[in-house]
Amino acid sequence: MTTGEKIAEKGAAAGKPLAEFQFPSPEVTKCPYPFYEALRSEAPVYKYPDRNDFLISRREDILFVLRQPDIFSNRTYLADEWAPGAERRAELELKPPGGVLETSFGLTSSDPPEHSVKRRALRSLINPRYIHSCEETLRRLANELIDGFQSRGSVELRGEFADPLAMLTICELAGFDPNDREIFLSWHRIGTGHGRRFLSAEQLAEQSKDQPEQQAYCERIIQDRLANPRDDFLTEVIQAQIERDGEINLPYLIGEIRLILTAGNETTSRLITNVMKLLIEHPDQLAKVVADRDLVPNAIDEALRYECPTQWTSRLVMQDTEIGGVAVPKGAFVLMLYGSANRDDTWTDPDKFDIERPSVRELNMAFGGGIHRCLGSPIALAEGRIALEVMLDRLKNPRFAPGHEEERENIDNFQKRVPKKLFIEFDTP
Known part of the structure; x- marks a missing residue:
């Protein structure tokens, strides 16, 4: 969809009453911002009618939720059959007194005190000095991918650049075998644990069929590092857990x-794809960042605000409470609409894509907030910056390839913002 078409569509929907929207629906998935408004x-x-869900759309109310993890729990598996770890509810017993209070559930399904322990275990991966030391490697990976298609003058950017670059980056940082990237990229990625409750039966089946393979792969990684420790992050995480808890x-x-x-x-793949799409849609902004590379970090921040890659996450309400004067009962789920908060009246002219927007990084909610703020945000920001710098250096005069308008529409998942495919053309050297 061109910029003009998006403006026309939003203009047609502006002022549309809430009762006329269905959620989720193809309309909201395609463009959620009138619904948020x-x-x-x-x-x-x-x-939400007929469900025990509350949609939270303003920044101040979302921050209220994020800052009270004792009331709004990340352990959504306690009441949600589709949440991460729900199939292991029987394992909720804590370890004996004197040990670390820890279940077998992961970081994203944990609350304090175990959340703090698990977060510390992963923190070394995002050490700023370590990320900085890897920047030249990440730049090399980006250039090698572009080497593979630059002479063509065209590319499907998401599949040939953003997806493999993001995957190769995490392989490089954590210690996964980059030769396995095709296996990783073949796995369906259509919904996070938070979003599974709103997927169709067909989508759930597609996503679930890869989970046994993913679990088996990860178990092989663990057994291999136990037998053959290496100087990498995966070995560090495994050994730290055993040392901390006394057993695997x-x-x-x-x-x-x-x-x-x-x-x-x-x-991160969604971020890289979105920022190029937005710059092509807004040629005045593209011209600015081409002329002044100091604007690259701001362009990344504004892309995160304008098209938040993860539109929302959820929490389980642990006690009767109020949000914005509205009673919310114990056992309900709250959906924090980050994509809406990034367009509310916190911002001046929020529906404008402006890479010179002030304070965007400080106010941006793309990474959430509170104790659960995205741990990997420094990696995403560094990778997005490097990817955009390399693309601007090597993909001169980028523009949409004709005939692929429908493929630039959002994927069939209202929790995520990224086009299905992004075909672009550029001048060859």
Whole structure:
């Protein structure tokens, strides 16, 4: 969809009452922002009909949720059959007194105090000095991928550049075998644990069929590092868990390694794809960043705000409470719509894509917030910056390839923002 078409579509939907929207629906998946606008205007804390879900659309209300993990729990598996780890509810017993309070569930399904322990175990992966030391390697990977298609003058950017670059980056940083990248990229990535509750039966079946293979792969990684320790992050995580807890916790380690492998690349791929799409859609902004590379970090931040790669996550309400004056009962789920918060009245002219927007990094909610703020955000920002710098250096005069308008529409998942495919053309050297 061209910029003009998007403006026309939003203009046609502007002022549309909330009652006329269906959620989720193809309309909202394609362009959720009119729906978000209606939510903020009519019901900032919106009870979803016939479900125990509340949609939270304003930044101040989302921050209220994020800052109270004792009330709003990340352990959604306690009440959600589709949540990560729900199939292991019987394992909820804590370890004996005197040990670390820890279940076998992963970081993204944990609350304090075990959340703090698990987060510390992964923190060395995102050490700024370590990431900086890898920047030249990441730049080399980006250039090698472009070497493979630059002479053609065209590329499907998501599949041939963004996806493999993000995957190769996490392989490089964590210690996965880069030769296995085709295996990783073959796995379906159509919904996070938070989003599974809103997927169709067909989508759930597609996503679920790869999980046994993913689990088996991660278990092989663990057994290999136990038998053959290496100087890499995967070995460090495994050894640290055993030293900390006195014995191996295989379900926990499998979950964490799957998290590193999948969450560590998927959102970054969406960011890289989105920023190029947005710059082509806004040629005035593309011209600015081409002329002044100091604007690259701002362009990445604004792309994250404007097309938040993960539109929302959820929490389980642990006690009766209120959000924005609306009663929310114990046992309900709250969906924090980051994509809406990034377009609310916190911002001046929020529907404008402006790479010179002030304070965008400080106010941006693309990485969430509170104790669960995305641990991998420094990796995503560094990788996005390097990818954009390399693309601007080597893909001169980028533009959309004709005939692929429908493929530039969003994937069939309202929780994620990324085009199905992004075919572009550029001048050859």
